[in-house]
Amino acid sequence: MNRDRRNFIGQVLFGGSALIMSPTTLLTQKTSRSEPYSQKLIKEFVVAGHNNLDKVKTMLADYPNLLNCTWDWGGGDFEMAIGGAGHVGNKEIANHLIGVGARVNLFVLTMLGKTNIVKPMLEEYPNLIYAKGPHGFTMLHHAKQGGDAALELYEYLQSKGLTKTKVSLTG
Numbered sequence: 001m002n003r004d005r006r007n008f009i010g011q012v013l014f015g016g017s018a019l020i021m022s023p024t025t026l027l028t029q030k031t032s033r034s035e036p037y038s039q040k041l042i043k044e045f046v047v048a049g050h051n052n053l054d055k056v057k058t059m060l061a062d063y064p065n066l067l068n069c070t071w072d073w074g075g076g077d078f079e080m081a082i083g084g085a086g087h088v089g090n091k092e093i094a095n096h097l098i099g100v101g102a103r104v105n106l107f108v109l110t111m112l113g114k115t116n117i118v119k120p121m122l123e124e125y126p127n128l129i130y131a132k133g134p135h136g137f138t139m140l141h142h143a144k145q146g147g148d149a150a151l152e153l154y155e156y157l158q159s160k161g162l163t164k165t166k167v168s169l170t171g
Helices: 005-013 023-028 039-051 053-062 064-068 081-088 091-099 106-111 115-124 126-130 139-145 147-159
Strands: none
Touching (some): 039 053, 039 064, 039 081, 039 091, 053 091, 081 091, 081 106, 081 139, 106 139, 106 147, 139 147
């Protein structure tokens, strides 16, 4: 008899069906999970997130859970499609991904010029100003990529002492 605690807990928490099933059914029932997406597919989506909105939309239509998949470029350099849009300044793709539920981050919000969100976060956690985004790009880089919409944040980051647009991922 195969006992699967995760399935039992999932059934209790997400549907209550476990409460009306026999113990034998509970201990032998398996929930189906799809296979993980291929690394090639994830990389293709992350790359498209930099500059190809049509491909992003098509891929999400076929594979909706790509939305928050992360590609590992190596050496701790992880990136999601929204991160690619952020560091190249692609507001259209970033806003589309946010609109369909992507996990937004401070770097993308900086590029989008969301001063009312970014400044209070940095005031509360001042050392985040030195955080490294994908490929080592800093928030200053993202503000620069945001152009006029992020000019206030660009100046704010400089006033706080951030001068580099890229830092080493290893140090």
